[in-house]
Amino acid sequence: MADITLSAAVRQNLLTLQSTADLMSNVQNKLATGKKVNSALDNPNSFFTASGLSNRANDLGTLLDDMGQVVQTMKAADQGITSITKLVETAKAKANQALQTQSQYERAQYAKQYNDLLKQIEDVSKDSSYKGKNLLAGEGNDLTAIFNEDATSKLTVSAVDYTDTTLSGGLNLQDLKEAKGGASSLQIEGGKATITFTNTSGNTLTSGSLISDATSLDTGDVLQLRTAASGGGSIVSGTSAITIGAGTTVQNVVDEINKAAGVRAEFDEKTGTLTITSNDNVFLRNTDGGAATPAPADLASVTANNYTATSQLLMNSGSFNVGDTLTLEDGNGYELGSLEVGKTTTVEDLVDFIKDFNGVSASFNTGTGKITIESDVSLTLKSDNKDFAAAAFTADTDGVNVVAQQDSGFASDEAINKTIDRLNNALSNLRAQASEFGTNLSTVEIRQDYTKKMMNTLQEGAGKLTLADTNMEGANLLALQTRQQLASTSLSFASQADQTVLQLF
Template sequence: MADNITLSAAVRQNLLTLQTTADLMSGVQNKLATGLKVNSALDNPNSFFTASGLSNRANDLGTLLDDMGQVIQTMKAADEGIQSITKLVETAKAKANQALQTQSQYERKRYAEQYNDLLKQIEDVAKDSSYKGKNLLGGTGNDLTAIFNEDNTSKLTINAVDYTDTTLSQGLNLSDLAEAKGGAASFQLEGGSASITFLNASSDALSSGSLLSDATGIEVGDVIQLRTAASGGGAGVTGFTNITVGANTKVQDLVDQINGVAGVKAEFDEKTGALKITSNDDVYLHNTNASAATPAPADMVSVTSSNFTAASQLLTGSASYAVGDILTLEDGNGYELGSLEITDKTTVKDLTDFINDFNGVKASFSGSTGKITIESDVTLGLTSTNTNNFNASTFTADSDGVNVTAVQDSGFATDNEINKVIDRLNNALSNLRSQASEFGTNLSTVEIRQNYTKKMINTLQEGAGKLTLADTNQEGANLLALQTRQQLASTSLSFASQADQTVLSLF
């Protein structure tokens, strides 16, 4: 039916104008709605495909930009780890310096233990410095690569270091120190004493300057012996030279000879003429009477030793101690822990308590054996000013006292060992600072490339926009113009229709 409708030329022309204007308005409205002047290849093939290429590259760079951000975070995690490790190494160096400032083996032992704890913390920090499974302080398999362009031709590889094991020579080269392992030693507390009184024929007491032959029962030619068994049996006591009583032999000669024996002590009382012999072991003073028809040894003094109890006084029955003796406790470095002066009231318990007063040292007394056992974390020595008698055994002097030898000394035992550790710590600090600087340079490089990539993405997006984005001001003006044109075309169409309607007036 439409083919049979005839429009006047004026109406048809105005109608076509309205249709064209409507099409143009639709295009302008689409541009305003999308913000694009090129929405598909049909709009402008050259601009569309060029803009698509630019946008695709911007998207690819955007993905790389995200990866760069993660690389930066991984490097920051490693840098934080290095800063913490540096502080721990500086603390370890402070411990070494503290050990150098003391000669106490026990304190050095404690510092060595603390040093090892710090090395363990260094390894833990290194292990905890990972980010999303990548740890630049974790060594092999943790190298990190930052890619800067789409075809992977521009990139930066950050090499990992291994601080998870401080002993590695290519890392910190810090080894755990030997920790002291203590030892033990014991010494006997035993002895006994007996006395003989030297009187002359008038029952007067002899003095130390009196002739020995003036004593009742002793004659010139007699032989005085100090032996290990009664009635002249046993061996002669080491250190005692038999005295053949001569015309000029004095009581003091006998006293001096007895006092020359280790572990035996002779005390002469000038007032009473009593000679008291104290010995750590059984001992007997014999007189072989040469003037007798059948010479036979006679026991002048018999000393029987026995174990001490905790309440025993050290002066009672023991030749190892005398009033005024100073017992000194020192470690392997010669560092004095303390000293004890022996008085006439000092007991075994007092001595045990004295040793127990110090850190890392333990003393215990056994009543069944009469021994004090010393356990020490470090090498230790107990000495006395009475070097001849203290801790003498079987009439043999023990000039170096009681010694506890540690199974193993600490790694800070000597100044030389400590200085070696400090040198290694200084090298470790230098390596840490160098590595931090290297990571810092890499971080700066990645951040610079990150900023560059951001700008490049903006440039690409801006270039794509210049090809495809619509000018909303212009398109708004175009829409307004088209709306005006549409209104005018509608008015013109109305006028043309009115011209045709005048025919109706004929009817």
């Protein structure tokens, strides 16, 4: 190349074209990249300053992503608290429903439903996690949001533990005791005997007639209701010996027999028949006959046996009488229902009556003659008949009682009110915690917006240092293209001077 000689004009135009090409390349690069500073060689001060600004913006972008995940974690916890609050309000409604009824069975059902709701509260708390972090699961789940590059600006959100409702630092809601039932039995037994009182004329006596008018009795005789035949055993508890006097009537004898628990004496005015019905063996005995009476003897003998069939009439037991009202009550005195005993009421009718109620079952054992009563809650079967459920001539003062192994946590009004107080406290705690989470969430979201704007400011500042003015660079490119064309034309003119030499040949 050194051996080639160019004229000064050609060389000058060539240099101009080369310079223009370099300028065009530079402008085209700016237009292509959009930047006027692409490397430290372009402008070291602007390049490194812009790099610092861009790097900080990128760091804040990473923090912004982390803040977004913090927001999502807090939203998951907030949704959990919202659902837990609804469940606690539902539990409170159950407690109020229990308070509005006196039925132990219904209260026991509400207590069970209450416990189910507490289990759901714990499950919701455990399910309120986001990417392994759960603000409702207590220790080890505290959440930290970092707002600047050196972590000197941050917010720590403390976790609470609702995964166990019994924790005093959480909801402090205890599981209620659930009712555990019990059982009891009622012995159904009985027998009857009759004796007809007539006078020497063969006429039947009435209740107002003197008992001494009976053909088998006389003044001075002593009548006793005994526990064994032929004068054995003892006088039935509750009764006394009747010494027949001048004014002793048939009704006096009936009244004395009826003093025995589990024994019923009825006198039929039409037939003059005394019927003795008893749960246990009893014997009406003339124990002290005078010279004009027969030797001591049993006037009536009642042999009582256990019932062996559900079709047997209750009337054949000393515990029942026509018109008796049997009442079934729970431990709160809440009446489940009542049954009036009639002439045709059977054991089966009584069993059906008992087991007709929720949580209560009854069965009759034909071998033992017992009605077994099972109940989810404490229960009492009682009668307005003082002889009801009497055994061994001892009265049953409070009926047949089924004592539950355990009453429900809603058994009493006091217990329900205590539970409602705990629920109110839990609701207050939940609302306060929701408010705290809401404040933290708002803080993080505000810092998110701030970080976005700061990133934009940093990126804008970096852009002002490095971004090209495309309008200006476009105009520069157009000018350079024009210059290039002019330089090419000028080079052509300069070359023509050398080309004239060829015309000599």
